[in-house]
Amino acid sequence: MSFVLRLVVAALGGLALAASFPDLGWWPLAYVALAALWLALARASAWGGFLYGWAFGSAFMLPHVWWAHEAVGAVPWLALAIASGAFYGLFGAAWAHVRRSAMLRGIVWAEAPVFAVLWAGMEQLRAVVPFGGFPWGRIAFSQLDAAVAHLAWLGGAGLVSFAVALAGALLGGGLESLMRRRVVTGLAAPMAGIAVLCTGIVIPLSPQGGGDEIRLALIQGNVAEPGLDAFANAREVTRNHRDGTLELVASDPGPIDLVVWPENAADYDPRTDEQSAAMVTESAQAAGAPVLLGTNDYSPEDGRYNTSLVWTPDGAVLDTYAKQRPAPFAEYIPIRDVARRFSPEVDRVTTDVLSGEGPATVVVPVTALGRSVTVGTVICFEVAYDPIVAGAVAAGAEVVIVQTNNASFGDTAESTQQLAMTRLRAIETGRTAVQISTVGVSGVVDPTGRLLQQTGLFTADQMYAEVPLRSDITPAVRLRMVWEWLPLIVALGFAGSAVSRRLSARYDW
Template identity: 70%
Template sequence: MHGIVLRLGLATLGALALAASFPDLGWWPMAYVALGALWLSLTRASAWGGFFYGWIFGTVFMLPHVWWAHEAVGPVPWVALSIASGLFYGLFGAGWVHVHRSGLTRGSVWLGALAFALLWTGMEALRSMVPFGGFPWGRVAFSQLDSTVASFAWIGGAPFTSFAAALVGALLGVAVESLLKRRLIVAIAAPLAGIAVVVSGLFVPLDGQATTGTLRVGVVQGNVPNEGLDAFSQAREVTRNHRDGTLALMDDAPGTLDLLLWPENSSDYDPRTDEESRALVTEAAQAADAPLLLGTNDYSPPEGRYNSMLLWSPDGAVMDSYSKQRPAPFAEYIPIRDIARRFSPEVDRVQTDVLAGEGPATVALPVTDLGRTVTLGTVICFEVAYDRIVTDAVAAGAEIVLVPTNNASFGETAESTQQLAMSRLRAIETGRATVQASTVGVSAMIDPRGRVLEETGLFTAEQMHATLPLRDGITPAVRFRLVWEWAPLLGALALVGTAITRRLGQRYEW
């Protein structure tokens, strides 16, 4: 019983440490402590015990991490999301115990640490895919933006960054375990190896120089009443706020702009069909004397609606558009509605489901001073959490990445800063300047190295402008995106399958 309590305590404290590594606290070294604690909690567990401790770890981590879900839709969906996400950590725990007990890594703690990191990365890949398209929030890579480990995203995106962080955590667990067993050489060597992993991030060749010119971008954060989901009822006020913000931006004399950017849902009434919205957005584009990229809803399909970004010219014409290809389940569309309604009546706020658009997430912007068309990556809101949506956009020619988003439903929580960490990682991963534009904040200008150049506050009306580099180089993370998407998951499944087969063979060996 004492051992069970100790392992349960380690799993719980490790989960809280992992939550502390993410924004708003952002204590990124705590991710290594968390994974080291998880290693120790699983050391002598059975497979079912590994599942249980992993599930506890995942659930306790997700409860504070996605507190913003409680703010948006209440306690029951928040708890259900946390428990369901925790199941994936339970699968990780059971899989690791099978590998550990099968003898595949016997005699080499280094192989054990590598296997632990591979299984962790594979688990994150799995929960980024299923169910309902997956939920990538909380990947350990998104906690590492102020660490040198974040540089590994240039090589292999979020998967390689998570692998490196998990490896450091496993090595920390190895060090503590070896110290308790008085294996002093390993107890000293393991943390040194972990430090070497962290330091090696300094040698990744990040480059932020423009290669195809520059783009002068103005961003308007018009602000939305802080009323949770009821903020959507203020659609016309929101559009007027962004028009007013545009006028304030131009009074700040940024000079000539190539692009004016408004966030997702900045004009919920489609300016193509609503005269008042048309007048407001056209006035803004004319004031900026530049095309305006704005978020709206397209209700033209009879079976639903699209969450779209429109590139609007100063003369009131649509130049290009993109519709969100990965709508958020239980937020923008309701799968299994009859069942979901039993847990929360909030699902019926979504009366018209958002339909999936078709990629890639790009629009074409003519830039007079460059004498050519610039391809913009237009990743809408939660799409920034999904690797392939971003990397496919860059592979399709995007020279800059824009992340228009609406965080109004999440109040004063860390949801917006968690999303900012994702946008920063995408900048490193793709080698592209990235702009996060929110209705309420946090909005930010990010250079191709992932450094924040300027950011706004939360629930404020603010404007920004900057000249950002355009780039056309393809990073290894983008070039080998299919490998990084599937290799961790397939490798983890193969490792666990081999371990289970080996254990079954040992059990029935005569």
């Protein structure tokens, strides 16, 4: 293929990958996208591999994170997409080195697994650097309606991404073999890819709990004016969540053990603000149960915490959790003087969010059970990070609740992309997972990843859910450190070995 044709194939592959994610959700296109990338990278030099990979990654990320354009404008959106695309360029360069080193002797059956390892390693690298990483867009998050997603129970998002990349590589390798008139390999490789995707069927997923349940009142209050300025409507947002709580209680859905409000439901901290305290207390008393809510803690002198707290009907705070992974350039501004030159929007963040400590859990007393329940309290973008969710379950969480505020992202796919992540975390942890948003989309997901209830976007709504509690630990959680780091370590090993072999051949060391 010519240079221009390779660029076109790579870019079309990136667009196909974007279409595999919500809201379109055409998940089989993920395999087509990776096959296109395989063909674009065939016989590419390292620099060519970087360029084609970058074209693929940028074409993918530009539509995938369009919500960033909605929230902060064109320049930050472009910067995020193109910078994220560079990681795919690194993947392309690494893969070109591996193929040109001849270490795999051009054998598809050996090349496809290495392609998949490099892909999974690249995704892990994106999840940790820079500024704590940006794992949004991991290919595993596109596959929640496919059997391969069940592999998350065994190895989390990393294993699912590996399997999807392996299937895509086998499809690409099969097409390349057919071009070279290797008919047997050309037909057998895609069939092997289908077999890989079907392995998830054998994973023993079950929606059942250990016998105990917690009964949740889930409140989506909504906001009249979405966008960044929605934060100026803090009183209205808290009032809406109070009103939603009272409305649900009046409908008599059943006994309530915990009322759940989303992130930023009470931006004025009820611990220091009388009006917020009155509304939260009124809600807790009406439900006869504590309220888990999101607020801001301005007590530190050098910043603030994005906090979840458990508020009782008598106005006491039982437990708190502060977000561990604030979003860079959204909740805090690194290199502020430099960032300001690209977008004045950074100055909307006048007080940086600080990183909290400890697992993402709170303890809630449940009178009906005669004991306390440890609840996972993941805040917004933290659902994308493997260590946050798995760490909460390892620390004893019997159910996972993702509190989020999607008001800034308008009518985009951001909230449904996040809900897909919540669904994968349910499979990975073997827990019921709940996503509760200020404006939607909110949902209840069982431990098989099945969506049981869902709200609309920019609507006021409530859900009542009797949620099974579980204490068993999945292999993905038990071996979380292995699955989080093994792909990156192995990928770096292959890339380093390939570069070393090429240098040795060039200089005859």
